[in-house]
Amino acid sequence: MRQYAARCTTARVLSSSDSEVESEASLSEGLVKWINKHDVKRTATDDLLKLLNSHGLASLPSSARTLLKTDKVVTSEDKSGMKYIYLGIDNSINKEF
Numbered sequence: 001m002r003q004y005a006a007r008c009t010t011a012r013v014l015s016s017s018d019s020e021v022e023s024e025a026s027l028s029e030g031l032v033k034w035i036n037k038h039d040v041k042r043t044a045t046d047d048l049l050k051l052l053n054s055h056g057l058a059s060l061p062s063s064a065r066t067l068l069k070t071d072k073v074v075t076s077e078d079k080s081g082m083k084y085i086y087l088g089i090d091n092s093i094n095k096e097f
Contacts, residue, residue: 028060032068
């Protein structure tokens with residue numbers, strides 16, 4: 001299991017067993033919750049992930065899009081000569097519950 005020890009502003013990662021994957025998945029989930037709770041911008045998240053990767057957490061994704069599992073394709077439809085998109089807010093709400 002990974003243990004995270006912080007001293008002042010310096011953090012170091014100590015690796016001790018095979019449960020590293022589980023711990024890093026937990027870290028990813030915690031980051032996602034923190035990003036959503038504090039409404040962190042994607043560019044700030046990208047910078048944070050790059051910093052964490054450079055300090056030994058290379059298994060974390062390097063982009064907010066990957067971490068947050070953001071859809072890459074948005075489907076639009078034409079109505080009355082204009083393009084409309086359905087944002088699917090009900091799907092997002094259902095994922096939270």
